[in-house]
Amino acid sequence: MTGLDLSKKVADRYLKREVLGEGTYGVVYKAIDTKTGQVVAIKKIRIGKQKEGVNFTALREIKLLKELKDPNIIELIDAFPHKGNLHLVFEFMETDLEAVIRDRNIFLSPADIKSYLQMTLKGLVVCHKKWVLHRDMKPNNLLIGPNGQLKLADFGLARIFGSPDRRFTHQVFARWYRAPELLFGTKQYGPAVDVWAAACIFAELLLRRPFLQGSSDIDQLGKIFAAFGTPTASQWPDMVYLPDYVEYQYVPAPPLRSLFPMASDDALDLLAKMFTYDPKNRISVQQALEHRYFSSAPLPTVPDKLPRPAPKRESHNSRTSDFNPPEGPTVLSPPRKSRRVMPEREGFEGNAYQNDKLDDHVSEVRPGLGDHASRNEQVPMSLDFSIFGARPPNRPTINSADRTHLKRKLDLEFQHPE
Ligand code: ADP
Numbered sequence: 357m358t359g360l361d362l363s364k365k366v367a368d369r370y371l372k373r374e375v376l377g378e379g380t381y382g383v384v385y386k387a388i389d390t391k392t393g394q395v396v397a398i399k400k401i402r403i404g405k406q407k408e409g410v411n412f413t414a415l416r417e418i419k420l421l422k423e424l425k426d427p428n429i430i431e432l433i434d435a436f437p438h439k440g441n442l443h444l445v446f447e448f449m450e451t452d453l454e455a456v457i458r459d460r461n462i463f464l465s466p467a468d469i470k471s472y473l474q475m476t477l478k479g480l481v482v483c484h485k486k487w488v489l490h491r492d493m494k495p496n497n498l499l500i501g502p503n504g505q506l507k508l509a510d511f512g513l514a515r516i517f518g519s520p521d522r523r524f525t526h527q528v529f530a531r532w533y534r535a536p537e538l539l540f541g542t543k544q545y546g547p548a549v550d551v552w553a554a555a556c557i558f559a560e561l562l563l564r565r566p567f568l569q570g571s572s573d574i575d576q577l578g579k580i581f582a583a584f585g586t587p588t589a590s591q592w593p594d595m596v597y598l599p600d601y602v603e604y605q606y607v608p609a610p611p612l613r614s615l616f617p618m619a620s621d622d623a624l625d626l627l628a629k630m631f632t633y634d635p636k637n638r639i640s641v642q643q644a645l646e647h648r649y650f651s652s653a654p655l656p657t658v659p660d661k662l663p664r665p666a667p668k669r670e671s672h673n674s675r676t677s678d679f680n681p682p683e684g685p686t687v688l689s690p691p692r693k694s695r696r697v698m699p700e701r702e703g704f705e706g707n708a709y710q711n712d713k714l715d716d717h718v719s720e721v722r723p724g725l726g727d728h729a730s731r732n733e734q735v736p737m738s739l740d741f742s743i744f745g746a747r748p749p750n751r752p753t754i755n756s757a758d759r760t761h762l763k764r765k766l767d768l769e770f771q772h773p774e
Contacts, residue, residue, distance in 0.1 A: 369391055369434075370390070370443075370445065373386040373387055373388065381402070382401050382441070383400050384398065384400070385398045385400065386398075386448060394447070394448075396445050396447060396448050397445075397448045397449070398443050398444070398446075399443070399446065400441045401441060418432070421511060422435070424482065424483060424486060424488065426478070428475050428478045428479030429479045429483065429507055430447060430499055430507040430511075431446065431447045432444060433445040433447060446509070449499035450501060450502055450664075451499070451664055451665050452495065452498055452499045453496070453500065453506065454494075455496075456500065456663070457564055457565075464561060464564070464663065466623070467655065467657045468663060470656040470657070471656035471662055472662070473557070474650055475505065475506035476508070476557060477554060477641050477644055477645050478645065480508065480547075480641045484547040484550070484640075484641055488511060489547060490508060490511050491550070493550055493553035494530055494532075494553065495557055500662075503659055504659030506659070531570055532556060532566050532568055532570060533553035534576060535548065535549040535635065536552070536577060537598065539576055539577050539600070540598035540599070540601050541598055541599035541601075548636075551630050551639060551644065552638065554641070558623075558626075562616050562619050567583075574602075577604065581604055581607055586604050586605070586606045592633040593634070594636075612627065612628055620649075620652075622647070622649040625648075625649070626644060626649040629644070
């Protein structure tokens, strides 16, 4: 079969090639943009299953994602409806940070770790400046391009498309990156949730395995408190007022050094500031980027020189099938994805180079991302409403009731950074 036979045309402009994998929202294809010759990844989102369909608010937010242009943010090149699916066209990326962390042939030097963390924070700061939260930061959402550039992916999708399917235990992986205020059920959260997740990723780069692997929300908090000590009222005064607050037995914090024996003093200092309990006192992404960790030796490795796995995006397999999962209880999963819960980790073994392997960190319940309301009422990019069949969209315009609702939601979901 020739390449052309394999390819199918999607909405005229894109030549569809192989399946790259199936994600939270649907299948992801490799494709060629016939206009530019660029290789792209097309995320096909089954909007039929969305509770409310893709409404005008969603379309405006997609437009906003398209405007988030930065070397450390994956580019949303286009979005178009086709055969009842919404297609989001992204630049094609070769690998992701999870694959780097997991690759046992890769040695990550302190300078390499610094570089990967710096690129993560640089992408985040751009989004936080535009009041967009990621809310689902984890290593497999940090994609890596051919020149070693790390780019944040899946920004804002949680907010736009909501939770995929709550029946499955997807949450188990993303839970490991959740901030304690989210685990205690806060309704008001801000950029600090992304800082906590970035700290978990920093820790994972140092340890070469996920740091805090809770098996339930309660267990996750237990793991956090075992690592950093049970928070006291003076450390985090608002904690006791959070909706799902439960009292934990007091445990003191072990020295951070004992958890990360190989980390430099600067790395530990930044890590501690990113892992601050009270979100109001947690370091911001901007402040983290200004931390002396990034200006002291060794300087971050230039992206081009960063170690990364050989590209392996040519097959029909997603990453989930290319290694043997560890022993452990199987988790119910949707077809075509095999997932397992990581075995419980007892204690903190330091900078061990362990054989823990994990399946993809599957996305979890993704409730509303706090972000902004764009005032731009135009239909974004190449979207048109044929996606809704002959019927007009649910909410063709934002009326005052919608506005009030949206504002209330935004007020609830997003504390503006001070
Ligand atoms: P999930 O929702 O589980 O995080 P995704 O929907 O983001 O998964 O991705 C599904 C598959 O497609 C994964 O194997 C992922 O690596 C791949 N993929 C997603 N985006 C891109 C991209 N821009 N370039 C190359 N591969 C991608």
